[in-house]
Amino acid sequence: MSESVITTTGLTKRFGRVVAVDHVDLDVPAGVRFGLLGPNGSGKTTLVRMLLGLVHATSGSATVLGEPMPRRAAAVLPQVGALVEGPAAWGHLSGRANLRLLDAAGPGGRRRDRRRRVDEALERVGLAGIDRRPVKAYSLGMRQRLGIAAALLRAPRLLLLDEPTNGLDPRGIHEMRDLLVALNATGTTVVLSSHLLTEVEALCTRVGIMDAGRLVLADDLASLRAPTGRIRLRTPSPDAALALLDGRVEAREADLLTVRGDDPAELNALLVGAGVPVTAIDRERRSLEEVVLDVTGSGNDRFEGHR
């Protein structure tokens, strides 16, 4: 694996008696699209906030782009684009004025390139045609796009996005996914947190799962979704198949059979050779949902009584 963009060791944050982030050892290699999953209140946002120096860790350490955070924030953050806890803007100003002021507020970049930087960022997120309306008149989706434009303003090496598709319609979500994949292809590491499994499944190459403040799992999506050693097939004559595959069938739901084995082609040939028609056949893979449900608790928005 190549160098790491984010490394944390024993990173912990307490708010009073609540442990929001509990000894997290996270490693995000350069060039990946990393998805941070977890139920509400599992500490995803607090973790992102610590990486950005907004929240100070109680103990442990974090390194971003090779420099310790938050000590070297002034050197690290200009190379990081962030969307934290939803977009925010000065509501009485236009989107363009917001980006210009934000650009002017921090270091780096020449003044005369500002207009170009702002226009490019707006174009990338599909807001090139915005007028002088103040941001408070924007829809949720437009605000979200503006927030992402602000994150892209400085051509960052690392994008830290918290729920980037919040408020976007299906077309907007699709555009955003294409945009993030395109940015990733040019070398930007993308880290996004989400509670939407499908979102992460469709976009990310590596997944971290948080539960009750702990990072309970971090792995490549491909290996999480490795075949389970079972094959699922659909047939109009399940009884014939059941008789033929006696002992290998693990489960049956109407015309859907789950069979032990690694090679669907071999199984297909066997069934068709014996005159059993097959309408669908594939390796069984664990869905990300199953993986997540497997390793996480109920989240903190559920309070059940103990009887």
Place this chain on the structure above:
Amino acid sequence: MISTELVLMLRKRRVWLCWALLCLLPTVVAVLLATTRLAPPPGRGGAFLSAVLSDGQLFPAAALALVLPVFLPITVAIVSGDAVAGEASAGTLRYLLVRPVGRLKLLVAKLVSVAAFTLLAVLLVTVTSYIVGVAAFGFGPDAELGGGGITSLSGATLTPLELAGRTAGTVGYLALCMLTLGAVGIFFSTLTDSPLAAALGVLAVVVTSAALQPLDAAEAVRTFLPTQHWLAWIDLFRDPPLLDAVRTGVEVQLGWIVVAFGAAWANFTTKDVRPVSGVIGHGQ
């Protein structure tokens, strides 16, 4: 960051509204005085009010005395209380900090913009009330003799140049007094995410200070009360100007600014910037 901050301040409707209201109060008083010609007797009513009927050029001094006790502190409290808390509750604070803008730099920018607000507020009141005063009451009887001069509190005539210099001194002094409140407001603004709470905190300081001022029991701390020296600028209109009270006032105000700003920095530099409580958002 400082230029960003100034642009942000100048494009807030609230700021312009504050300035407009500050200029409106003296104008209303001038109109009433000009139509009724009923000035309060000397010694009663606001400072200089009894004298403005005979010379409109004194009206800026009267106007400043009018807005100083309540109006000006309220506007400064509103604007400075909004400084950090406003950004925090709008969510723009986190985007400024990750831009990145250093936390000390952000506070300095806020202090500069509050200073600009107070200076412009006092200046605008002075300029509008000069225009309104001269329009309503005309130049005084000394104007023909002394070429536009006015009578000082001590009876001698001030030349226009002297008057301009003393007025400038007054504007600067009052802006500094208000900046004290501004620095306190910025400190309170780092303690809470509610701009309103911070503004009310500033007003609480003003009221407490004004309540302690006449108490003999508060003799020991009186010099250090922020409101104690607010009226020292009146001495600038004596002939020759008395500078002692003004000098003490400047020292006390600077002391307050340093302490309040230091407290704001100490609190803000290690503060966790977290979601605003009470607002339903997502994540934690």
